[in-house]
Amino acid sequence: MTRVDRMSELLSALRQQLTSKAESRRTEASSASDAGDDLVQSEKAETLTDLRRRLGRELKRYDLGSKLELKQARQNFFESVLAWDLGEQLPRDPRFGLMIRDVEETIAADERTSNELDQLIVFLQNDSLP
Numbered sequence: 001m002t003r004v005d006r007m008s009e010l011l012s013a014l015r016q017q018l019t020s021k022a023e024s025r026r027t028e029a030s031s032a033s034d035a036g037d038d039l040v041q042s043e044k045a046e047t048l049t050d051l052r053r054r055l056g057r058e059l060k061r062y063d064l065g066s067k068l069e070l071k072q073a074r075q076n077f078f079e080s081v082l083a084w085d086l087g088e089q090l091p092r093d094p095r096f097g098l099m100i101r102d103v104e105e106t107i108a109a110d111e112r113t114s115n116e117l118d119q120l121i122v123f124l125q126n127d128s129l130p
Helices: 003-029 034-059 067-086 096-109 111-126
Strands: none
Touching: 034 067, 034 111, 067 096, 067 111, 096 111
16 A cells, blocks of 8 residues: 555545534534425535636745745645545644645656646736636
């Protein structure tokens, strides 16, 4: 098992745990109607667009020709995406920064994945969503 496989399993387990907690809270609060479910889906899609816009703005401040700034841009990307996906309370955990560093180092160790991530960051940096 490679470091990337282990990191994927870790993130998957974390996502599953947080998702089950969120679902149990939602069930306890109330059950949503079908129309409400459609609205939640719509809001999630809008949130994804907002995340994309925010990432584009944040990543523009990095000079990707600098190895240090590219590393910082990657970490910023991971912080934003994981906080969006797993919950805004996650970055408050003192271990979050260490996890981000480990994720970035793991991705950087795999040349193909690293190149794909860099291409995504360049795309987001140049993306001009209104």
